[in-house]
Amino acid sequence: MTPVAERRPERIVETAPAKINLALHVTGRRDDGYHLLDSLVTFAEDGDELAFEASESDSFRVVGRFALGLSEDDNLVLKARDLLRAALHDHGQPHGPVSILLDKSLPIASGIGGGSADAAATLRGLLRLWNAHLPPETLQQIALKLGADVPMCLASTPLRARGIGEAIEAVAMPAVPLVLVNPLKPVSTPEIFRSLQRRDNDPIGELAVATNVSQWMQSLSALRNDLQPPAETLEPEIAEACDLLRQSLAGYVRMSGSGATCFGLYDTEAAAMKAALALSVYRPNWYVLLTRTVPGDA
Ligand code: C5P
Incomplete structure:
Protein backbone atom coordinates (compact mmCIF):
# COMPACT_ATOMS: atom_id res chain seq x y z
CA MET A 1 0.00 0.00 0.00
CA THR A 2 1.30 3.51 -0.86
CA PRO A 3 2.20 5.50 2.29
CA VAL A 4 -0.18 8.45 2.87
CA ALA A 5 2.61 11.02 2.47
CA GLU A 6 3.36 9.76 -1.05
CA ARG A 7 -0.29 9.95 -2.13
CA ARG A 8 -0.68 13.62 -1.15
CA PRO A 9 -0.77 15.94 -4.18
CA GLU A 10 2.40 17.88 -4.74
CA ARG A 11 2.34 21.50 -3.60
CA ILE A 12 4.62 23.92 -5.41
CA VAL A 13 5.47 27.32 -3.90
CA GLU A 14 6.90 30.16 -6.01
CA THR A 15 7.97 33.63 -4.89
CA ALA A 16 6.97 36.55 -7.11
CA PRO A 17 9.79 38.97 -6.22
CA ALA A 18 9.30 42.74 -6.26
CA LYS A 19 10.78 44.24 -9.44
CA ILE A 20 12.93 47.33 -9.00
CA ASN A 21 13.64 49.64 -11.94
CA LEU A 22 17.00 51.06 -10.86
CA ALA A 23 16.73 53.32 -13.92
CA LEU A 24 14.10 53.70 -16.62
CA HIS A 25 14.86 55.88 -19.65
CA VAL A 26 12.03 56.36 -22.14
CA THR A 27 13.74 56.34 -25.53
CA GLY A 28 10.83 56.53 -27.98
CA ARG A 29 7.35 55.42 -28.83
CA ARG A 30 5.99 52.65 -31.04
CA ASP A 31 3.18 53.16 -33.54
CA ASP A 32 0.80 51.23 -31.24
CA GLY A 33 1.39 53.76 -28.43
CA TYR A 34 3.68 51.59 -26.28
CA HIS A 35 6.84 53.34 -25.15
CA LEU A 36 10.35 52.16 -25.94
CA LEU A 37 12.46 51.86 -22.81
CA ASP A 38 16.00 51.29 -21.66
CA SER A 39 15.76 50.04 -18.09
CA LEU A 40 18.17 48.63 -15.55
CA VAL A 41 16.21 46.20 -13.40
CA THR A 42 16.86 44.16 -10.30
CA PHE A 43 14.63 42.14 -7.97
CA ALA A 44 14.13 42.02 -4.22
CA GLU A 45 14.58 38.89 -2.13
CA ASP A 46 10.94 39.32 -1.01
CA GLY A 47 7.64 39.39 -2.85
CA ASP A 48 4.23 37.78 -3.15
CA GLU A 49 3.98 34.02 -2.70
CA LEU A 50 1.94 31.61 -4.81
CA ALA A 51 1.10 27.98 -4.05
CA PHE A 52 -0.07 25.51 -6.73
CA GLU A 53 -1.72 22.12 -6.22
CA ALA A 54 -3.37 19.69 -8.62
CA SER A 55 -7.08 19.67 -7.78
CA GLU A 56 -10.56 18.34 -8.72
CA SER A 57 -11.44 21.70 -10.31
CA ASP A 58 -9.73 25.04 -10.99
CA SER A 59 -9.75 27.49 -8.09
CA PHE A 60 -8.01 30.76 -7.21
CA ARG A 61 -7.91 32.51 -3.85
CA VAL A 62 -6.12 35.65 -2.71
CA VAL A 63 -5.05 36.17 0.91
CA GLY A 64 -2.56 38.47 2.63
CA ARG A 65 -2.02 42.13 3.52
CA PHE A 66 -3.02 43.53 0.11
CA ALA A 67 -5.67 40.94 -0.86
CA LEU A 68 -8.52 43.39 -0.35
CA GLY A 69 -9.71 44.96 -3.59
CA LEU A 70 -7.91 42.43 -5.77
CA SER A 71 -10.19 40.50 -8.14
CA GLU A 72 -10.32 36.71 -7.89
CA ASP A 73 -12.27 36.52 -11.19
CA ASP A 74 -10.27 38.87 -13.41
CA ASN A 75 -6.64 38.47 -12.42
CA LEU A 76 -3.46 38.18 -14.48
CA VAL A 77 -2.73 34.91 -12.60
CA LEU A 78 -5.80 33.31 -14.23
CA LYS A 79 -4.84 34.64 -17.67
CA ALA A 80 -1.33 33.21 -17.20
CA ARG A 81 -2.78 29.80 -16.16
CA ASP A 82 -5.14 29.71 -19.15
CA LEU A 83 -2.59 30.83 -21.76
CA LEU A 84 -0.02 28.34 -20.46
CA ARG A 85 -2.53 25.47 -20.39
CA ALA A 86 -3.65 26.25 -23.96
CA ALA A 87 -0.03 26.38 -25.21
CA LEU A 88 0.80 23.09 -23.47
CA HIS A 89 -2.31 21.51 -24.99
CA ASP A 90 -1.14 22.66 -28.45
CA HIS A 91 2.25 21.05 -27.72
CA GLY A 92 0.62 17.71 -26.85
CA GLN A 93 0.94 18.17 -23.08
CA PRO A 94 -2.62 18.59 -21.72
CA HIS A 95 -2.87 19.29 -17.99
CA GLY A 96 -5.76 19.16 -15.53
CA PRO A 97 -7.32 21.50 -12.99
CA VAL A 98 -5.22 23.32 -10.44
CA SER A 99 -5.85 25.26 -7.23
CA ILE A 100 -3.84 28.47 -6.87
CA LEU A 101 -3.37 30.47 -3.67
CA LEU A 102 -1.85 33.95 -3.89
CA ASP A 103 -0.45 35.53 -0.73
CA LYS A 104 -0.43 39.19 -1.73
CA SER A 105 2.14 41.02 0.37
CA LEU A 106 3.25 43.61 -2.22
CA PRO A 107 1.10 46.73 -2.62
CA ILE A 108 -0.97 46.75 -5.83
CA ALA A 109 -0.48 49.20 -8.76
CA SER A 110 2.79 50.25 -7.16
CA GLY A 111 5.54 50.10 -9.83
CA ILE A 112 7.27 47.00 -8.45
CA GLY A 113 5.82 44.33 -10.68
CA GLY A 114 2.85 43.21 -8.64
CA GLY A 115 0.50 41.60 -11.15
CA SER A 116 3.34 41.00 -13.64
CA ALA A 117 5.45 39.20 -11.01
CA ASP A 118 2.42 37.09 -10.00
CA ALA A 119 1.72 36.17 -13.63
CA ALA A 120 5.38 35.22 -14.22
CA ALA A 121 5.45 33.15 -11.00
CA THR A 122 2.30 31.36 -12.22
CA LEU A 123 4.07 30.36 -15.45
CA ARG A 124 7.14 29.14 -13.51
CA GLY A 125 5.08 27.38 -10.81
CA LEU A 126 2.72 25.55 -13.17
CA LEU A 127 5.57 24.37 -15.39
CA ARG A 128 7.18 22.90 -12.25
CA LEU A 129 3.93 21.38 -10.93
CA TRP A 130 3.14 19.78 -14.28
CA ASN A 131 6.78 18.97 -15.04
CA ALA A 132 6.05 20.50 -18.45
CA HIS A 133 8.25 22.18 -21.02
CA LEU A 134 7.70 24.74 -23.76
CA PRO A 135 10.16 26.17 -26.28
CA PRO A 136 11.66 29.34 -24.68
CA GLU A 137 10.28 31.52 -27.53
CA THR A 138 6.73 30.25 -26.87
CA LEU A 139 7.08 31.00 -23.15
CA GLN A 140 8.40 34.49 -23.95
CA GLN A 141 5.43 35.11 -26.28
CA ILE A 142 2.98 34.08 -23.56
CA ALA A 143 4.76 36.33 -21.04
CA LEU A 144 4.69 39.35 -23.37
CA LYS A 145 1.01 38.78 -24.15
CA LEU A 146 0.34 39.06 -20.41
CA GLY A 147 2.16 42.39 -20.08
CA ALA A 148 5.32 44.30 -21.03
CA ASP A 149 6.95 43.58 -17.63
CA VAL A 150 6.11 39.87 -17.49
CA PRO A 151 9.15 38.64 -19.52
CA MET A 152 11.56 40.38 -17.12
CA CYS A 153 9.63 39.05 -14.10
CA LEU A 154 9.91 35.57 -15.61
CA ALA A 155 13.71 35.92 -15.40
CA SER A 156 13.66 37.60 -11.93
CA THR A 157 17.43 38.16 -12.05
CA PRO A 158 19.28 41.47 -12.59
CA LEU A 159 18.94 42.59 -16.20
CA ARG A 160 18.75 45.37 -18.71
CA ALA A 161 15.46 45.56 -20.62
CA ARG A 162 14.94 47.34 -23.91
CA GLY A 163 12.15 47.40 -26.50
CA ILE A 164 8.95 47.78 -24.49
CA GLY A 165 10.61 45.63 -21.82
CA GLU A 166 10.90 42.32 -23.70
CA ALA A 167 14.48 42.59 -25.04
CA ILE A 168 16.34 41.30 -22.02
CA GLU A 169 20.04 40.91 -21.27
O1 C5P B 1 1.90 45.92 -20.69
P1 C5P B 1 1.21 46.44 -19.48
O2 C5P B 1 -0.22 45.98 -19.39
O3 C5P B 1 1.97 46.25 -18.23
O4 C5P B 1 1.14 48.03 -19.68
C1 C5P B 1 0.15 48.85 -19.10
C2 C5P B 1 0.03 50.14 -19.91
O5 C5P B 1 1.20 50.95 -19.72
C3 C5P B 1 -0.07 49.95 -21.40
O6 C5P B 1 -1.40 49.79 -21.82
C4 C5P B 1 0.52 51.25 -21.94
O7 C5P B 1 -0.45 52.30 -21.90
C5 C5P B 1 1.58 51.60 -20.92
N1 C5P B 1 2.93 51.14 -21.33
C6 C5P B 1 3.64 51.85 -22.29
N2 C5P B 1 4.89 51.42 -22.65
C7 C5P B 1 5.45 50.34 -22.06
C8 C5P B 1 4.76 49.61 -21.07
C9 C5P B 1 3.49 50.04 -20.72
O8 C5P B 1 3.15 52.84 -22.84
N3 C5P B 1 6.68 49.97 -22.42
Missing part, protein backbone atom coordinates in the same frame (compact mmCIF):
# COMPACT_ATOMS: atom_id res chain seq x y z
CA ALA A 170 21.51 39.66 -17.95
CA VAL A 171 23.66 42.20 -16.08
CA ALA A 172 26.14 41.59 -13.24
CA MET A 173 25.01 43.33 -10.04
CA PRO A 174 25.85 43.05 -6.37
CA ALA A 175 23.34 42.06 -3.66
CA VAL A 176 22.64 45.32 -1.84
CA PRO A 177 20.56 46.23 1.24
CA LEU A 178 17.32 47.80 0.03
CA VAL A 179 14.40 49.70 1.55
CA LEU A 180 11.09 50.05 -0.35
CA VAL A 181 8.71 52.85 0.60
CA ASN A 182 5.21 53.36 -0.77
CA PRO A 183 2.75 56.04 0.43
CA LEU A 184 0.00 53.56 -0.50
CA LYS A 185 -1.45 55.73 -3.23
CA PRO A 186 -2.13 53.46 -6.25
CA VAL A 187 -0.81 54.93 -9.50
CA SER A 188 -2.19 54.12 -12.95
CA THR A 189 0.62 53.10 -15.35
CA PRO A 190 -1.27 54.19 -18.54
CA GLU A 191 -2.02 57.58 -16.92
CA ILE A 192 1.66 58.17 -16.08
CA PHE A 193 2.76 57.23 -19.63
CA ARG A 194 0.04 59.53 -21.02
CA SER A 195 1.25 62.52 -19.01
CA LEU A 196 4.89 62.01 -20.03
CA GLN A 197 6.12 65.20 -21.72
CA ARG A 198 9.53 64.24 -23.20
CA ARG A 199 9.44 60.94 -25.06
CA ASP A 200 12.67 60.57 -27.00
CA ASN A 201 15.33 60.61 -24.31
CA ASP A 202 18.86 59.25 -24.34
CA PRO A 203 19.41 55.54 -23.60
CA ILE A 204 21.27 54.38 -20.48
CA GLY A 205 24.57 54.02 -22.35
CA GLU A 206 27.54 51.88 -21.36
CA LEU A 207 27.40 50.49 -17.83
CA ALA A 208 30.51 51.16 -15.75
CA VAL A 209 32.35 48.21 -14.18
CA ALA A 210 32.37 48.65 -10.39
CA THR A 211 34.55 46.83 -7.87
CA ASN A 212 32.54 47.61 -4.73
CA VAL A 213 28.96 48.52 -3.73
CA SER A 214 29.65 52.25 -3.11
CA GLN A 215 31.33 52.59 -6.48
CA TRP A 216 28.48 50.71 -8.15
CA MET A 217 25.85 52.99 -6.57
CA GLN A 218 27.95 55.99 -7.67
CA SER A 219 27.94 54.66 -11.25
CA LEU A 220 24.12 54.72 -11.23
CA SER A 221 23.88 58.35 -10.15
CA ALA A 222 23.60 59.77 -13.70
CA LEU A 223 20.66 57.48 -14.48
CA ARG A 224 17.01 58.52 -14.19
CA ASN A 225 13.50 57.28 -14.09
CA ASP A 226 11.78 59.38 -16.77
CA LEU A 227 8.38 58.44 -15.32
CA GLN A 228 9.28 60.02 -11.98
CA PRO A 229 8.58 63.71 -12.80
CA PRO A 230 5.02 63.06 -14.14
CA ALA A 231 4.35 60.62 -11.27
CA GLU A 232 5.47 63.20 -8.68
CA THR A 233 3.13 65.76 -10.26
CA LEU A 234 0.19 63.35 -10.09
CA GLU A 235 1.09 62.10 -6.60
CA PRO A 236 3.23 64.55 -4.52
CA GLU A 237 3.81 61.98 -1.74
CA ILE A 238 6.19 60.20 -4.14
CA ALA A 239 8.58 63.19 -3.94
CA GLU A 240 8.22 63.15 -0.16
CA ALA A 241 9.03 59.41 0.01
CA CYS A 242 12.19 59.93 -2.08
CA ASP A 243 13.22 62.95 0.04
CA LEU A 244 12.87 60.90 3.22
CA LEU A 245 14.98 58.10 1.71
CA ARG A 246 17.69 60.62 0.73
CA GLN A 247 17.67 62.01 4.29
CA SER A 248 18.13 58.44 5.57
CA LEU A 249 21.55 58.43 3.87
CA ALA A 250 20.70 55.97 1.10
CA GLY A 251 23.45 55.76 -1.53
CA TYR A 252 20.94 55.75 -4.40
CA VAL A 253 17.25 56.74 -4.43
CA ARG A 254 14.69 56.58 -7.22
CA MET A 255 11.05 55.75 -7.91
CA SER A 256 10.46 52.28 -9.44
CA GLY A 257 8.42 51.79 -12.62
CA SER A 258 5.44 54.14 -12.82
CA GLY A 259 5.39 54.48 -9.01
CA ALA A 260 4.40 55.09 -6.35
CA THR A 261 7.05 52.80 -4.73
CA CYS A 262 10.39 54.51 -4.12
CA PHE A 263 13.52 52.70 -3.00
CA GLY A 264 16.85 53.38 -1.36
CA LEU A 265 20.02 51.29 -1.73
CA TYR A 266 22.44 51.25 1.22
CA ASP A 267 26.09 50.43 1.85
CA THR A 268 25.32 48.31 4.92
CA GLU A 269 22.47 46.25 6.46
CA ALA A 270 22.71 48.43 9.59
CA ALA A 271 22.12 51.64 7.60
CA ALA A 272 19.16 50.08 5.75
CA MET A 273 17.66 48.78 9.00
CA LYS A 274 18.00 52.19 10.67
CA ALA A 275 16.33 53.88 7.68
CA ALA A 276 13.45 51.36 7.52
CA LEU A 277 12.80 51.74 11.24
CA ALA A 278 12.87 55.55 11.13
CA LEU A 279 10.57 55.63 8.08
CA SER A 280 8.00 53.27 9.57
CA VAL A 281 7.91 55.31 12.79
CA TYR A 282 7.67 58.63 10.92
CA ARG A 283 5.05 57.42 8.41
CA PRO A 284 3.21 54.53 10.15
CA ASN A 285 0.55 54.40 7.42
CA TRP A 286 3.05 53.92 4.58
CA TYR A 287 4.35 50.60 3.31
CA VAL A 288 8.00 50.13 4.30
CA LEU A 289 9.97 46.96 3.49
CA LEU A 290 13.53 46.14 4.50
CA THR A 291 15.04 43.60 2.11
CA ARG A 292 18.00 43.03 -0.25
CA THR A 293 18.45 42.95 -4.00
CA VAL A 294 19.31 39.58 -5.54
CA PRO A 295 22.85 39.24 -6.95
CA GLY A 296 23.32 38.81 -10.70
CA ASP A 297 25.96 37.28 -12.99
CA ALA A 298 26.18 38.63 -16.51
Whole structure:
Protein backbone atom coordinates (compact mmCIF):
# COMPACT_ATOMS: atom_id res chain seq x y z
CA MET A 1 0.00 0.00 0.00
CA THR A 2 1.30 3.51 -0.86
CA PRO A 3 2.20 5.50 2.29
CA VAL A 4 -0.18 8.45 2.87
CA ALA A 5 2.61 11.02 2.47
CA GLU A 6 3.36 9.76 -1.05
CA ARG A 7 -0.29 9.95 -2.13
CA ARG A 8 -0.68 13.62 -1.15
CA PRO A 9 -0.77 15.94 -4.18
CA GLU A 10 2.40 17.88 -4.74
CA ARG A 11 2.34 21.50 -3.60
CA ILE A 12 4.62 23.92 -5.41
CA VAL A 13 5.47 27.32 -3.90
CA GLU A 14 6.90 30.16 -6.01
CA THR A 15 7.97 33.63 -4.89
CA ALA A 16 6.97 36.55 -7.11
CA PRO A 17 9.79 38.97 -6.22
CA ALA A 18 9.30 42.74 -6.26
CA LYS A 19 10.78 44.24 -9.44
CA ILE A 20 12.93 47.33 -9.00
CA ASN A 21 13.64 49.64 -11.94
CA LEU A 22 17.00 51.06 -10.86
CA ALA A 23 16.73 53.32 -13.92
CA LEU A 24 14.10 53.70 -16.62
CA HIS A 25 14.86 55.88 -19.65
CA VAL A 26 12.03 56.36 -22.14
CA THR A 27 13.74 56.34 -25.53
CA GLY A 28 10.83 56.53 -27.98
CA ARG A 29 7.35 55.42 -28.83
CA ARG A 30 5.99 52.65 -31.04
CA ASP A 31 3.18 53.16 -33.54
CA ASP A 32 0.80 51.23 -31.24
CA GLY A 33 1.39 53.76 -28.43
CA TYR A 34 3.68 51.59 -26.28
CA HIS A 35 6.84 53.34 -25.15
CA LEU A 36 10.35 52.16 -25.94
CA LEU A 37 12.46 51.86 -22.81
CA ASP A 38 16.00 51.29 -21.66
CA SER A 39 15.76 50.04 -18.09
CA LEU A 40 18.17 48.63 -15.55
CA VAL A 41 16.21 46.20 -13.40
CA THR A 42 16.86 44.16 -10.30
CA PHE A 43 14.63 42.14 -7.97
CA ALA A 44 14.13 42.02 -4.22
CA GLU A 45 14.58 38.89 -2.13
CA ASP A 46 10.94 39.32 -1.01
CA GLY A 47 7.64 39.39 -2.85
CA ASP A 48 4.23 37.78 -3.15
CA GLU A 49 3.98 34.02 -2.70
CA LEU A 50 1.94 31.61 -4.81
CA ALA A 51 1.10 27.98 -4.05
CA PHE A 52 -0.07 25.51 -6.73
CA GLU A 53 -1.72 22.12 -6.22
CA ALA A 54 -3.37 19.69 -8.62
CA SER A 55 -7.08 19.67 -7.78
CA GLU A 56 -10.56 18.34 -8.72
CA SER A 57 -11.44 21.70 -10.31
CA ASP A 58 -9.73 25.04 -10.99
CA SER A 59 -9.75 27.49 -8.09
CA PHE A 60 -8.01 30.76 -7.21
CA ARG A 61 -7.91 32.51 -3.85
CA VAL A 62 -6.12 35.65 -2.71
CA VAL A 63 -5.05 36.17 0.91
CA GLY A 64 -2.56 38.47 2.63
CA ARG A 65 -2.02 42.13 3.52
CA PHE A 66 -3.02 43.53 0.11
CA ALA A 67 -5.67 40.94 -0.86
CA LEU A 68 -8.52 43.39 -0.35
CA GLY A 69 -9.71 44.96 -3.59
CA LEU A 70 -7.91 42.43 -5.77
CA SER A 71 -10.19 40.50 -8.14
CA GLU A 72 -10.32 36.71 -7.89
CA ASP A 73 -12.27 36.52 -11.19
CA ASP A 74 -10.27 38.87 -13.41
CA ASN A 75 -6.64 38.47 -12.42
CA LEU A 76 -3.46 38.18 -14.48
CA VAL A 77 -2.73 34.91 -12.60
CA LEU A 78 -5.80 33.31 -14.23
CA LYS A 79 -4.84 34.64 -17.67
CA ALA A 80 -1.33 33.21 -17.20
CA ARG A 81 -2.78 29.80 -16.16
CA ASP A 82 -5.14 29.71 -19.15
CA LEU A 83 -2.59 30.83 -21.76
CA LEU A 84 -0.02 28.34 -20.46
CA ARG A 85 -2.53 25.47 -20.39
CA ALA A 86 -3.65 26.25 -23.96
CA ALA A 87 -0.03 26.38 -25.21
CA LEU A 88 0.80 23.09 -23.47
CA HIS A 89 -2.31 21.51 -24.99
CA ASP A 90 -1.14 22.66 -28.45
CA HIS A 91 2.25 21.05 -27.72
CA GLY A 92 0.62 17.71 -26.85
CA GLN A 93 0.94 18.17 -23.08
CA PRO A 94 -2.62 18.59 -21.72
CA HIS A 95 -2.87 19.29 -17.99
CA GLY A 96 -5.76 19.16 -15.53
CA PRO A 97 -7.32 21.50 -12.99
CA VAL A 98 -5.22 23.32 -10.44
CA SER A 99 -5.85 25.26 -7.23
CA ILE A 100 -3.84 28.47 -6.87
CA LEU A 101 -3.37 30.47 -3.67
CA LEU A 102 -1.85 33.95 -3.89
CA ASP A 103 -0.45 35.53 -0.73
CA LYS A 104 -0.43 39.19 -1.73
CA SER A 105 2.14 41.02 0.37
CA LEU A 106 3.25 43.61 -2.22
CA PRO A 107 1.10 46.73 -2.62
CA ILE A 108 -0.97 46.75 -5.83
CA ALA A 109 -0.48 49.20 -8.76
CA SER A 110 2.79 50.25 -7.16
CA GLY A 111 5.54 50.10 -9.83
CA ILE A 112 7.27 47.00 -8.45
CA GLY A 113 5.82 44.33 -10.68
CA GLY A 114 2.85 43.21 -8.64
CA GLY A 115 0.50 41.60 -11.15
CA SER A 116 3.34 41.00 -13.64
CA ALA A 117 5.45 39.20 -11.01
CA ASP A 118 2.42 37.09 -10.00
CA ALA A 119 1.72 36.17 -13.63
CA ALA A 120 5.38 35.22 -14.22
CA ALA A 121 5.45 33.15 -11.00
CA THR A 122 2.30 31.36 -12.22
CA LEU A 123 4.07 30.36 -15.45
CA ARG A 124 7.14 29.14 -13.51
CA GLY A 125 5.08 27.38 -10.81
CA LEU A 126 2.72 25.55 -13.17
CA LEU A 127 5.57 24.37 -15.39
CA ARG A 128 7.18 22.90 -12.25
CA LEU A 129 3.93 21.38 -10.93
CA TRP A 130 3.14 19.78 -14.28
CA ASN A 131 6.78 18.97 -15.04
CA ALA A 132 6.05 20.50 -18.45
CA HIS A 133 8.25 22.18 -21.02
CA LEU A 134 7.70 24.74 -23.76
CA PRO A 135 10.16 26.17 -26.28
CA PRO A 136 11.66 29.34 -24.68
CA GLU A 137 10.28 31.52 -27.53
CA THR A 138 6.73 30.25 -26.87
CA LEU A 139 7.08 31.00 -23.15
CA GLN A 140 8.40 34.49 -23.95
CA GLN A 141 5.43 35.11 -26.28
CA ILE A 142 2.98 34.08 -23.56
CA ALA A 143 4.76 36.33 -21.04
CA LEU A 144 4.69 39.35 -23.37
CA LYS A 145 1.01 38.78 -24.15
CA LEU A 146 0.34 39.06 -20.41
CA GLY A 147 2.16 42.39 -20.08
CA ALA A 148 5.32 44.30 -21.03
CA ASP A 149 6.95 43.58 -17.63
CA VAL A 150 6.11 39.87 -17.49
CA PRO A 151 9.15 38.64 -19.52
CA MET A 152 11.56 40.38 -17.12
CA CYS A 153 9.63 39.05 -14.10
CA LEU A 154 9.91 35.57 -15.61
CA ALA A 155 13.71 35.92 -15.40
CA SER A 156 13.66 37.60 -11.93
CA THR A 157 17.43 38.16 -12.05
CA PRO A 158 19.28 41.47 -12.59
CA LEU A 159 18.94 42.59 -16.20
CA ARG A 160 18.75 45.37 -18.71
CA ALA A 161 15.46 45.56 -20.62
CA ARG A 162 14.94 47.34 -23.91
CA GLY A 163 12.15 47.40 -26.50
CA ILE A 164 8.95 47.78 -24.49
CA GLY A 165 10.61 45.63 -21.82
CA GLU A 166 10.90 42.32 -23.70
CA ALA A 167 14.48 42.59 -25.04
CA ILE A 168 16.34 41.30 -22.02
CA GLU A 169 20.04 40.91 -21.27
CA ALA A 170 21.51 39.66 -17.95
CA VAL A 171 23.66 42.20 -16.08
CA ALA A 172 26.14 41.59 -13.24
CA MET A 173 25.01 43.33 -10.04
CA PRO A 174 25.85 43.05 -6.37
CA ALA A 175 23.34 42.06 -3.66
CA VAL A 176 22.64 45.32 -1.84
CA PRO A 177 20.56 46.23 1.24
CA LEU A 178 17.32 47.80 0.03
CA VAL A 179 14.40 49.70 1.55
CA LEU A 180 11.09 50.05 -0.35
CA VAL A 181 8.71 52.85 0.60
CA ASN A 182 5.21 53.36 -0.77
CA PRO A 183 2.75 56.04 0.43
CA LEU A 184 0.00 53.56 -0.50
CA LYS A 185 -1.45 55.73 -3.23
CA PRO A 186 -2.13 53.46 -6.25
CA VAL A 187 -0.81 54.93 -9.50
CA SER A 188 -2.19 54.12 -12.95
CA THR A 189 0.62 53.10 -15.35
CA PRO A 190 -1.27 54.19 -18.54
CA GLU A 191 -2.02 57.58 -16.92
CA ILE A 192 1.66 58.17 -16.08
CA PHE A 193 2.76 57.23 -19.63
CA ARG A 194 0.04 59.53 -21.02
CA SER A 195 1.25 62.52 -19.01
CA LEU A 196 4.89 62.01 -20.03
CA GLN A 197 6.12 65.20 -21.72
CA ARG A 198 9.53 64.24 -23.20
CA ARG A 199 9.44 60.94 -25.06
CA ASP A 200 12.67 60.57 -27.00
CA ASN A 201 15.33 60.61 -24.31
CA ASP A 202 18.86 59.25 -24.34
CA PRO A 203 19.41 55.54 -23.60
CA ILE A 204 21.27 54.38 -20.48
CA GLY A 205 24.57 54.02 -22.35
CA GLU A 206 27.54 51.88 -21.36
CA LEU A 207 27.40 50.49 -17.83
CA ALA A 208 30.51 51.16 -15.75
CA VAL A 209 32.35 48.21 -14.18
CA ALA A 210 32.37 48.65 -10.39
CA THR A 211 34.55 46.83 -7.87
CA ASN A 212 32.54 47.61 -4.73
CA VAL A 213 28.96 48.52 -3.73
CA SER A 214 29.65 52.25 -3.11
CA GLN A 215 31.33 52.59 -6.48
CA TRP A 216 28.48 50.71 -8.15
CA MET A 217 25.85 52.99 -6.57
CA GLN A 218 27.95 55.99 -7.67
CA SER A 219 27.94 54.66 -11.25
CA LEU A 220 24.12 54.72 -11.23
CA SER A 221 23.88 58.35 -10.15
CA ALA A 222 23.60 59.77 -13.70
CA LEU A 223 20.66 57.48 -14.48
CA ARG A 224 17.01 58.52 -14.19
CA ASN A 225 13.50 57.28 -14.09
CA ASP A 226 11.78 59.38 -16.77
CA LEU A 227 8.38 58.44 -15.32
CA GLN A 228 9.28 60.02 -11.98
CA PRO A 229 8.58 63.71 -12.80
CA PRO A 230 5.02 63.06 -14.14
CA ALA A 231 4.35 60.62 -11.27
CA GLU A 232 5.47 63.20 -8.68
CA THR A 233 3.13 65.76 -10.26
CA LEU A 234 0.19 63.35 -10.09
CA GLU A 235 1.09 62.10 -6.60
CA PRO A 236 3.23 64.55 -4.52
CA GLU A 237 3.81 61.98 -1.74
CA ILE A 238 6.19 60.20 -4.14
CA ALA A 239 8.58 63.19 -3.94
CA GLU A 240 8.22 63.15 -0.16
CA ALA A 241 9.03 59.41 0.01
CA CYS A 242 12.19 59.93 -2.08
CA ASP A 243 13.22 62.95 0.04
CA LEU A 244 12.87 60.90 3.22
CA LEU A 245 14.98 58.10 1.71
CA ARG A 246 17.69 60.62 0.73
CA GLN A 247 17.67 62.01 4.29
CA SER A 248 18.13 58.44 5.57
CA LEU A 249 21.55 58.43 3.87
CA ALA A 250 20.70 55.97 1.10
CA GLY A 251 23.45 55.76 -1.53
CA TYR A 252 20.94 55.75 -4.40
CA VAL A 253 17.25 56.74 -4.43
CA ARG A 254 14.69 56.58 -7.22
CA MET A 255 11.05 55.75 -7.91
CA SER A 256 10.46 52.28 -9.44
CA GLY A 257 8.42 51.79 -12.62
CA SER A 258 5.44 54.14 -12.82
CA GLY A 259 5.39 54.48 -9.01
CA ALA A 260 4.40 55.09 -6.35
CA THR A 261 7.05 52.80 -4.73
CA CYS A 262 10.39 54.51 -4.12
CA PHE A 263 13.52 52.70 -3.00
CA GLY A 264 16.85 53.38 -1.36
CA LEU A 265 20.02 51.29 -1.73
CA TYR A 266 22.44 51.25 1.22
CA ASP A 267 26.09 50.43 1.85
CA THR A 268 25.32 48.31 4.92
CA GLU A 269 22.47 46.25 6.46
CA ALA A 270 22.71 48.43 9.59
CA ALA A 271 22.12 51.64 7.60
CA ALA A 272 19.16 50.08 5.75
CA MET A 273 17.66 48.78 9.00
CA LYS A 274 18.00 52.19 10.67
CA ALA A 275 16.33 53.88 7.68
CA ALA A 276 13.45 51.36 7.52
CA LEU A 277 12.80 51.74 11.24
CA ALA A 278 12.87 55.55 11.13
CA LEU A 279 10.57 55.63 8.08
CA SER A 280 8.00 53.27 9.57
CA VAL A 281 7.91 55.31 12.79
CA TYR A 282 7.67 58.63 10.92
CA ARG A 283 5.05 57.42 8.41
CA PRO A 284 3.21 54.53 10.15
CA ASN A 285 0.55 54.40 7.42
CA TRP A 286 3.05 53.92 4.58
CA TYR A 287 4.35 50.60 3.31
CA VAL A 288 8.00 50.13 4.30
CA LEU A 289 9.97 46.96 3.49
CA LEU A 290 13.53 46.14 4.50
CA THR A 291 15.04 43.60 2.11
CA ARG A 292 18.00 43.03 -0.25
CA THR A 293 18.45 42.95 -4.00
CA VAL A 294 19.31 39.58 -5.54
CA PRO A 295 22.85 39.24 -6.95
CA GLY A 296 23.32 38.81 -10.70
CA ASP A 297 25.96 37.28 -12.99
CA ALA A 298 26.18 38.63 -16.51
O1 C5P B 1 1.90 45.92 -20.69
P1 C5P B 1 1.21 46.44 -19.48
O2 C5P B 1 -0.22 45.98 -19.39
O3 C5P B 1 1.97 46.25 -18.23
O4 C5P B 1 1.14 48.03 -19.68
C1 C5P B 1 0.15 48.85 -19.10
C2 C5P B 1 0.03 50.14 -19.91
O5 C5P B 1 1.20 50.95 -19.72
C3 C5P B 1 -0.07 49.95 -21.40
O6 C5P B 1 -1.40 49.79 -21.82
C4 C5P B 1 0.52 51.25 -21.94
O7 C5P B 1 -0.45 52.30 -21.90
C5 C5P B 1 1.58 51.60 -20.92
N1 C5P B 1 2.93 51.14 -21.33
C6 C5P B 1 3.64 51.85 -22.29
N2 C5P B 1 4.89 51.42 -22.65
C7 C5P B 1 5.45 50.34 -22.06
C8 C5P B 1 4.76 49.61 -21.07
C9 C5P B 1 3.49 50.04 -20.72
O8 C5P B 1 3.15 52.84 -22.84
N3 C5P B 1 6.68 49.97 -22.42
